[in-house]
Amino acid sequence: MSKALTVNSYFEDQVKSIALDNAEGVSTVGVMQIGEYEFGTSQKEYMTVVSGSLTVKLPGESDWQTFTKNQTFIVEANQSFGVKVAEVTAYHCRYE
């Protein structure tokens, strides 16, 4: 039997994710409750919306952009970015 899957919680359980490691690399799938969050990156992140939408203020940008199902945005390592979540949203985040 493989090792148990790791679930992480952030922002007082308003964001939860499950980690995986496969041919595509190391990533997580997770869900964000409605709210507004500020995330920090330690690696480059490829964030893809799986269901719902994320309105994002990318590092160095002054405008907010909305990403919907199957759309991806990229954040470099050691950056922070803002996320507004207007409906509960599932995402896939791949680390590089």
Add this chain to the structure above:
Amino acid sequence: MSKALTVNSYFEDQVKSIALDNAEGVSTVGVMQIGEYEFGTSQKEYMTVVSGSLTVKLPGESDWQTFTKNQTFIVEANQSFGVKVAEVTAYHCRYE
């Protein structure tokens, strides 16, 4: 603050999922460890591979089919289906 997100575990923690409810409907995102599983449906399910691949024996089929990233298979309510997982795989499952 919204209610806490629900995490479910199946098959001795070899499969875990997080539930969400948004404009697309009720769904889960989850991860399956390497292994072989038999799932039962209580509602119609639209299963989409988010990362990795699933080899599936759909109800009434004699052959196994492999679904990869962004591919979807549909299972009607009250059916069971077999899944072989050769690499750790993330999925999105929408219920109807």
